[in-house]
Amino acid sequence: AHTLRSAAALADAGLIAPERLPALERVAAQYAVAITADMAALIEPANEADPIARQFLPQVAELISTPGEDPDPIGDLTHSPVGGIVHRYPDRVLLKPTHTCAVYCRFCFRREMVGPEGLKTLSPDELDAAFAYVAAHPEIWEVIITGGDPLVLSPRRIRDLGERLAKIDHVKVVRFHTRIPAVDPAAITAEMVEALKASGKAVYVALHANHARELTPAARAACGRIVDAGIPMVSQTVLLAGINDDADTLAALMRAFVETRIKPYYLHHHDHAPGTSHLRTGLAEGQALMRAMRGAVSGLAQPTYILDIPGGHGKVPVGPVYLDGPVVEDPQGGIHAYPPGKAV
Numbered sequence: 420a421h422t423l424r425s426a427a428a429l430a431d432a433g434l435i436a437p438e439r440l441p442a443l444e445r446v447a448a449q450y451a452v453a454i455t456a457d458m459a460a461l462i463e464p465a466n467e468a469d470p471i472a473r474q475f476l477p478q479v480a481e482l483i484s485t486p487g488e489d490p491d492p493i494g495d496l497t498h499s500p501v502g503g504i505v506h507r508y509p510d511r512v513l514l515k516p517t518h519t520c521a522v523y524c525r526f527c528f529r530r531e532m533v534g535p536e537g538l539k540t541l542s543p544d545e546l547d548a549a550f551a552y553v554a555a556h557p558e559i560w561e562v563i564i565t566g567g568d569p570l571v572l573s574p575r576r577i578r579d580l581g582e583r584l585a586k587i588d589h590v591k592v593v594r595f596h597t598r599i600p601a602v603d604p605a606a607i608t609a610e611m612v613e614a615l616k617a618s619g620k621a622v623y624v625a626l627h628a629n630h631a632r633e634l635t636p637a638a639r640a641a642c643g644r645i646v647d648a649g650i651p652m653v654s655q656t657v658l659l660a661g662i663n664d665d666a667d668t669l670a671a672l673m674r675a676f677v678e679t680r681i682k683p684y685y686l687h688h689h690d691h692a693p694g695t696s697h698l699r700t701g702l703a704e705g706q707a708l709m710r711a712m713r714g715a716v717s718g719l720a721q722p723t724y725i726l727d728i729p730g731g732h733g734k735v736p737v738g739p740v741y742l743d744g745p746v747v748e749d750p751q752g753g754i755h756a757y758p759p760g761k762a763v
């Protein structure tokens with residue numbers, strides 16, 4: 420079972436109708452296409468609204484750009500002092516060793532940078548320069564290895580990254596951002612898990628998943644191998660129209676994370692990446708979903724709802740506000756004085 424990497428391959432596999440192929444080839448020429456066998460197997464081709472299909476199968480709507488969309492929506496390029504490094508917050512950097520992914524998400528905020536036509540995998544010299552930058556900046560406490568998806572690299576390459584970070588004393592925490600444990604669980608071998616730990620630092624893995632169906636038994640087992648090795652996991656989810664923008668779907672996903680020993684971390688408001696308006700929701704809808712989960716679902720299952728302010732101004736929480744001057748609202752909408760004892 421192989422990854423499908425073109426519109427034609429998707430048509431051959433019966434995932435898109437042959438008559439749609441010419442239009443979708445135009446989309447694929449602009450934005451990379453890939454879906455792993457594990458994810459392709461989850462798609463119900465007869466279901467137009469399938470939440471897995473909506474994440475990975477190209478749609479003609481991607482050719483429509485709307486006002487405010489930006490090829491670099493969160494300002495990666497304006498905060499990149501050397502190739503492969505993004506340094507926007509004082510205590511942490513992104514290190515992007517590769518811009519390849521196992522799947523290409525149709526809503527990706529780095530869609531202009533990832534894929535075969537995107538930014539290249541760092542050369543040995545560029546990687547040296549990136550590590551030299553980290554070594555020269557003692558304020559860097561955490562290195563977030565992202566991309567692309569860093570776990571497309573071999574365990575040998577992952578181990579090499581860790582061993583180089585091991586030599587930088589001021590780096591205390593290493594975080595990997597990946598989709599691989601869910602989209603290609605077989606890649607999480609014992610060798611890969613060992614490689615993730617090579618830095619000897621406090622290592623975290625942040626799993627990106629957007630629908631509970633992605634957490635198949637095989638995916639849960641792959642995450643179990645990571646957590647059992649002493650690596651805590653957190654989650655990242657993008658709020659996406661028609662994929663996870665209803666309270667039951669979102670709660671099922673957050674519960675699936677917690678059942679897998681993954682602490683829900685961020686629910687990202689969708690970035691203004693080009694050609695993604697058909698997948699975007701409003702902030703008010705996101706806040707309503709967060710309200711619906713608060714009070715109804717375990718506190719362990721509550722992510723922080725986050726907006727990455729367009730233009731590279733940083734991430735801020737944008738969840739609902741319960742405390743307003745002298746009153747606080749309860750999860751059912753009741754209003755109460757706070758501090759208690761005063762009339763409202």
Ligand SMILES: *Cc1c(COP(=O)(O)O)cnc(C)c1O
Nearest residue numbers: 505506507508511512513563734
């Ligand atoms: C999102 C992001 C981070 C990580 O932010 P956290 O709030 O620590 O998860 C770090 N650097 C950049 C440039 C980012 O975009």
Ligand code: SF4
Nearest residue numbers: 520523524527567598
């Ligand atoms: S795996 Fe991440 S970087 Fe790759 S296409 Fe999906 S969202 Fe973008």
